[in-house]
Amino acid sequence: MAALYGEVSWFCCGNSWGPCGTVGKGACGTCNSGSRQHAWPNTSAACLTITRPDRCGETLARRTCGHVHTTTNRCTGKAIATSIADCGPQTDLFCGERTCCGSVCGSNRVIDLTPSAYSAIGSLSTGLLPAMIT
Amino acid sequence: MDRRKLLTSAVLGGAAGLVGATALGSLSPEDVFAAEGANAKINPGDPDPNFVEGRITGITDTVLFVTSSDGSLHSIRVTNGTSIWKLNPTTFDEVKVGDGLYARGLRLADGTLAADSLWVNIVNLNAHVDSIGRGSLNLDHHGQRVVAHVENGRSAAVYNNTPAVSDMSMLEAGKHVKVIGAWHPDTNEITISTVYAAV
Structure with a gap:
């Protein structure tokens, strides 16, 4: 697929502590915070009706559970390959949001990584990063 | 290196x-x-x-x-x-x-x-703002109530594309937010590090 530019965030799933303890294993039933996985806004028609990236001008291909994407932190160039384990993020809730590091920016949340995946390319305390997804 | x-x-x-x-x-x-x-070698999904x-x-x-x-x-x-x-x-x-x-x-x-x-204790919550109290937000996170405390000098808000600011006054009940914060162990409370909101 052509490279997609946007924002990457992180989310917890699977067995966990604190407020994350109630979120479950995701739409694919396999999601765990400690695994190299991600959520994608268009895993099914039902998923797309929730996430609605189109409302932010984003057209994302249908990709189902297990599909592998590579996410690159555009601030550092670090990249990680992960597989789809959930539906998300809910892109339309934050249409037009922009995250930058210097002159490098990404707009709209288009992918969520698990904590283990996100922490391999950036600090969890950042919450959002500009990213390229292939 | x-x-x-x-x-x-x-x-x-x-x-x-x-x-x-x-x-x-x-x-x-x-x-x-x-x-x-x-x-x-760590495979995707592993x-x-x-x-x-x-x-x-x-x-x-x-x-x-x-x-x-x-x-x-x-x-x-x-x-x-x-x-x-x-x-x-x-x-x-x-x-x-x-x-x-x-x-x-x-x-x-x-x-x-x-x-x-x-x-x-880091958490990253996508939540709905149920109500706003004095120095805290009452959040609905996957159907669970979470009390998110504002700590002066530490908690910050990001509105759309703006830099982080200490002013929380633009947060609104009924809207969605994303909160990076620190959980208070064995409670339903957190302290806000950064709250992201669309306004």
Whole structure:
């Protein structure tokens, strides 16, 4: 697929502590915070009706559970390959949001990584990063 | 130079390696090279051996004993090179038994994780603002109520594309927010580090 530019965030799933303890294993039933996985806004028609990236001008291909994407932190160039384990993020809730590091920016949340995946390319305390997804 | 290369050069005695050896304590060459082999290939979807999630059940000197939510047990070695976050960047003495954590580092041959980074009690919640109280937000997170406290001088808000500011006055009940914060163990409360809101 052509490279997609946007924002990457992180989310917890699977067995966990604190407020994350109630979120479950995701739409694919396999999601765990400690695994190299991600959520994608268009895993099914039902998923797309929730996430609605189109409302932010984003057209994302249908990709189902297990599909592998590579996410690159555009601030550092670090990249990680992960597989789809959930539906998300809910892109339309934050249409037009922009995250930058210097002159490098990404707009709209288009992918969520698990904590283990996100922490391999950036600090969890950042919450959002500009990213390229292939 | 990445951490693994730093470790490798440490055992080979390079100048940069001396820094790595100091930062991570006395790692033997066998530890490092065994770790290299074990960590060479991690497939997408697989558990990451260089990452730990769980609750701290014990602390001795510079080792954290952690029980993951799946019941597995881990030892995490903290060094003077480990970055620690607990609402803000902080120090090892602020880490307590009962805290939750995410840790990233290098898995050594004996199973210990030599930690590069610890994020203690960190949460990232996508939630609905039910109501706004004095110094706190009442959030609905997957049907669970979470009280998110504002701490003056620490908590910040990001509205759309703006830089982080301390002013929380533009937050509205009925809207969605994303909150990076620190959980108060064994409660439904957190302290806000950064709240992201669309206005």
